[in-house]
Amino acid sequence: MMYRMTNLVRVAAVGALVAFAACDVDKRDLFGPTTPVGGDIFRSYVAIGNSITAGFQSNGINDSTQRQSYALLLARQMGTRFAYPSLSLPGCPPPIANTQTGALVGGASAPPCALRTNASSTDILNNVAVPGARVLDPASRTTAASNPLTTFILGGKTQVEKALDAKPTFASVWIGNNDVLVAGLSGILVPTPGLGQGIISTQAQFQVSYDSLISQLTGGAPGLKGVLIGVAQVANLPSLSAGGLIAASTAIQAGLTAAAGVPVTVLPNCTGSTALINVPSLIGAIRAKTHPALVSCGLGFPGVPAPVGDIFVLDPVEQTTLSTVISGYNAYIKGKADAIGFAFYDPNVLFAAKRASGEIPPFPNLASATATFGTLISLDGVHPSGAAHILIANEIIPLINAKYGTTLRPIQ
Amino acid sequence: MTLHRASRFALTLSVLGLPVAAGAQAFGLNEIGSCALSRGFAVTGAPCEDGSSIYWNPGAMPKTRGLTAMAGAAAIKIDGDFTSDTTFQKYNTDISTAIVPHLFLNYRTGGRVALGLGVYVPYGLTSQWGENFPGRFSAKKASLQTLYVQPNIAFQITDGWSIGAGPVIGHSTVELIQGADLSTLAASPAATFGQLGIAKRTEFARATLKGSAMAYGVNVGVHGRINPSWEVGARFLSTLYFKYDDADATFEQKTTGLTLAANNPLNLPAGTSIDAILAGQFSGSGALTAQKVKTRIMHPAQAQIGFGYSGFQNTTVSFDYAWVGWRSFNTLPVDFQGPAKASSRELLENYNNTSSVRLGVEHRYTGGAALRVGVAGAAAAAPDATVTPLLPEQDRGYGMLGGTYPITRTLSVDAGIAHIFTTGRRGRIDERSAKQTAEQVNSGAYTLRGNILSLSLKLSH
Numbered sequence: 023m024m025y026r027m028t029n030l031v032r033v034a035a036v037g038a039l040v041a042f043a044a045c046d047v048d049k050r051d052l053f054g055p056t057t058p059v060g061g062d063i064f065r066s067y068v069a070i071g072n073s074i075t076a077g078f079q080s081n082g083i084n085d086s087t088q089r090q091s092y093a094l095l096l097a098r099q100m101g102t103r104f105a106y107p108s109l110s111l112p113g114c115p116p117p118i119a120n121t122q123t124g125a126l127v128g129g130a131s132a133p134p135c136a137l138r139t140n141a142s143s144t145d146i147l148n149n150v151a152v153p154g155a156r157v158l159d160p161a162s163r164t165t166a167a168s169n170p171l172t173t174f175i176l177g178g179k180t181q182v183e184k185a186l187d188a189k190p191t192f193a194s195v196w197i198g199n200n201d202v203l204v205a206g207l208s209g210i211l212v213p214t215p216g217l218g219q220g221i222i223s224t225q226a227q228f229q230v231s232y233d234s235l236i237s238q239l240t241g242g243a244p245g246l247k248g249v250l251i252g253v254a255q256v257a258n259l260p261s262l263s264a265g266g267l268i269a270a271s272t273a274i275q276a277g278l279t280a281a282a283g284v285p286v287t288v289l290p291n292c293t294g295s296t297a298l299i300n301v302p303s304l305i306g307a308i309r310a311k312t313h314p315a316l317v318s319c320g321l322g323f324p325g326v327p328a329p330v331g332d333i334f335v336l337d338p339v340e341q342t343t344l345s346t347v348i349s350g351y352n353a354y355i356k357g358k359a360d361a362i363g364f365a366f367y368d369p370n371v372l373f374a375a376k377r378a379s380g381e382i383p384p385f386p387n388l389a390s391a392t393a394t395f396g397t398l399i400s401l402d403g404v405h406p407s408g409a410a411h412i413l414i415a416n417e418i419i420p421l422i423n424a425k426y427g428t429t430l431r432p433i434q
Numbered sequence: 435m436t437l438h439r440a441s442r443f444a445l446t447l448s449v450l451g452l453p454v455a456a457g458a459q460a461f462g463l464n465e466i467g468s469c470a471l472s473r474g475f476a477v478t479g480a481p482c483e484d485g486s487s488i489y490w491n492p493g494a495m496p497k498t499r500g501l502t503a504m505a506g507a508a509a510i511k512i513d514g515d516f517t518s519d520t521t522f523q524k525y526n527t528d529i530s531t532a533i534v535p536h537l538f539l540n541y542r543t544g545g546r547v548a549l550g551l552g553v554y555v556p557y558g559l560t561s562q563w564g565e566n567f568p569g570r571f572s573a574k575k576a577s578l579q580t581l582y583v584q585p586n587i588a589f590q591i592t593d594g595w596s597i598g599a600g601p602v603i604g605h606s607t608v609e610l611i612q613g614a615d616l617s618t619l620a621a622s623p624a625a626t627f628g629q630l631g632i633a634k635r636t637e638f639a640r641a642t643l644k645g646s647a648m649a650y651g652v653n654v655g656v657h658g659r660i661n662p663s664w665e666v667g668a669r670f671l672s673t674l675y676f677k678y679d680d681a682d683a684t685f686e687q688k689t690t691g692l693t694l695a696a697n698n699p700l701n702l703p704a705g706t707s708i709d710a711i712l713a714g715q716f717s718g719s720g721a722l723t724a725q726k727v728k729t730r731i732m733h734p735a736q737a738q739i740g741f742g743y744s745g746f747q748n749t750t751v752s753f754d755y756a757w758v759g760w761r762s763f764n765t766l767p768v769d770f771q772g773p774a775k776a777s778s779r780e781l782l783e784n785y786n787n788t789s790s791v792r793l794g795v796e797h798r799y800t801g802g803a804a805l806r807v808g809v810a811g812a813a814a815a816a817p818d819a820t821v822t823p824l825l826p827e828q829d830r831g832y833g834m835l836g837g838t839y840p841i842t843r844t845l846s847v848d849a850g851i852a853h854i855f856t857t858g859r860r861g862r863i864d865e866r867s868a869k870q871t872a873e874q875v876n877s878g879a880y881t882l883r884g885n886i887l888s889l890s891l892k893l894s895h
Contacts, residue, residue: 137629145635168695177631178692
């Protein structure tokens with residue numbers, strides 16, 4: 023009997039050892055993915071948009087500019103992964119390095135596109151924004167706005183498809199700027215052959231496209247949270263300067279002459295005018311001899327045929343039209359954000375304030391080759407600089423925190 | 435559009451670059467014999483009397499007098515998953531239950547000699563993942579099955595000591611199915627599709643590799659009784675070097691569904707289907723037509739020493755230490771026989787030798803019944819940088835339970851079950867270069883677990 027008991031004890035001891043081994047503790051949390059510091063809603067953040075979101079600056083884009091995108095800055099504050107389609111230096115295309123000489127990053131020998139970096143090759147992108155994209159594009163594989171970057175970034179998919187590949191839990195959408203930007207900069211709001219494509223989307227068209235985008239995105243990612251960003255008012259761009267300002271300043275006129283390389287005459291119809299002149303484009307056209315060396319702030323000046331006074335000029339009526347269109351877009355975007363439980367950010371409060379304070383200058387500093395449009399706008403006069411992206415991110419962060427009860431910290 | 439010649443090489447290389455097949459070997463489960471399994475594989479010094487010692491210790495065969503025949507099989511069910519750092523998504527394995535046979539015959543004459551034959555599977559693995567598993571470009575499915583046939587002769591030197599040996603004839607078949615990643619393919623002499631924006635892990639082809647090979651080795655052992663209570667044994671199974679010189683590779687196009695946008699860098703019309711561009715590669719003289727490939731897989735040497743104590747009534751306690759020479763699996767050559775011959779290369783594996791400890795207890799009852807328990811632990815052979823979809827290897831422990839049920843005086847059935855425990859391990863789903871560290875390439879967490887049910891029918895006469 024004693025032997026039998028002893029044997030049973032031995033067997034039990036071994037059994038206990040087996041049972042100990044059988045403690046199948048789930049150690050996944052010790053070696054697996056970790057929750058972002060900003061909270062679980064930021065587990066997978068995707069950014070849909072156009073050039074601003076992509077990190078396009080100074081009429082170019084490369085890894086350096088991509089790293090300055092507000093979307094990447096937001097992701098850092100969220101503590102979440104953020105893969106972007108890194109474009110090799112000097113860029114695709116290389117950004118402007120000097121507004122006076124027109125030199126590009128990488129110099130004259132730089133290729134027009136240095137392709138994606140091999141190291142950035144990934145199946146899951148978080149920044150799927152494509153420069154040039156309009157409201158129709160994120161849900162479409164190809165449109166009239168498609169360009170080489172569409173393929174370089176999306177590789178044959180739509181922005182929404184790429185975004186859904188990331189199984190997003192949080193998304194930002196900033197789209198629509200390109201539906202009005204070219205019209206605003208050209209001063210041609212109605213499509214005119216040979217002059218301009220006008221405003222791309224009517225309110226109805228905008229809403230249909232935007233709704234399709236949001237429906238596909240939220241339909242593919244149930245429970246998605248995020249922020250929708252309004253369309254920027256073109257009139258706040260430093261590329262656009264008031265005709266009255268130009269007429270009143272001999273220094274500005276001297277600068278125009280210096281930049282254009284020929285004497286530039288400012289016509290009397292600019293005196294006191296609130297028409298906005300696209301100075302960089304006008305200078306470029308004068309240099310290219312496609313525009314007479316004069317500034318006209320409206321059509322109909324005696325002896326000055328159209329389109330001079332129309333092209334590169336956003337007269338007060340056009341400003342109102344454009345502003346109304348953009349406001350209509352933004353009202354719809356805000357309503358959509360409210361409807362789907364997203365935060366909404368209107369960037370125009372920031373841009374208007376910076377324009378009013380002069381941080382976005384009322385007239386380009388043509389004497390400066392590297393800070394022509396101030397510190398907040400890059401050398402193309404349109405796209406935000408790295409400093410502006412920080413401001414944008416810091417304005418979005420409290421909106422996200424307020425909407426979702428998170429505690430994302432501002433960028434210092 | 436035609437693919438650049440260099441791209442065709444790279445493509446084939448990427449498709450057939452099997453780091454994979456070799457890795458399968460490291461999952462040697464040792465499920466050879468139901469008795470041995472349920473005793474934690476601690477049977478070198480205190481062998482099971484069922485003929486399985488032809489594998490476990492060829493020198494111990496004279497212990498069993500007369501004719502012993504044993505046949506059976508082990509059903510192995512392995513489950514696992516991979517959780518991606520990127521998406522937090524978990525991908526489960528999709529592995530069918532494997533049935534692994536074993537057969538042993540042994541006959542000891544009235545003299546000092548025992549003759550035998552063993553047929554067993556010392557190394558083998560099937561790993562299989564789902565269609566959307568991101569690591570399918572390394573291995574969607576990998577199956578390695580190696581059968582060893584071993585005639586054996588053993589000799590009783592003294593009353594307590596015996597030796598034995600047998601040549602090993604190995605036959606190995608390998609099957610590998612993996613995806614081909616379009617992003618790694620050269621679209622032009624200057625750029626890959628990845629550099630043009632095609633996402634990594636865009637599957638445009640699926641490759642299937644099948645091959646077989648023979649190899650030869652030897653298994654030797656010695657067994658002795660130190661005193662009435664203590665036994666000792668040791669064995670050595672040599673390396674078997676399998677050369678798959680005539681493997682077949684076939685390819686199937688997979689639809690990407692991608693279409694090119696306007697103004698794309700390939701200068702093709704908007705809406706062009708990428709699948710249509712690639713279709714020509716799968717027929718005629720295309721790069722992705724059937725071709726031959728050679729590879730080599732080293733099945734490593736094994737050594738084991740064990741002790742058995744039978745001082746308790748009707749009970750044997752055994753303890754073994756086993757070593758497997760995985761360091762011999764350092765590189766894996768891939769020699770293409772088709773248009774990709776110039777891209778032949780050696781893939782880095784850098785496996786380490788492994789050790790395991792094994793403990794078993796057997797209690798025998800009157801009438802021939804027996805109850806067995808065992809535990810074992812084994813260190814992983816794969817280094818941190820080689821934990822892959824084909825073999826997400828990790829340190830593992832075994833817990834075993836089994837027994838013998840006598841049907842008649844000469845016929846009995848052995849049964850054993852084992853559960854394989856692992857702790858989980860970080861691993862990768864992409865290939866790596868020699869300069870890349872585990873921290874750089876590992877992108878998720880693997881878990882594995884398994885169960886084995888082994889049944890053997892034993893005839894003693």
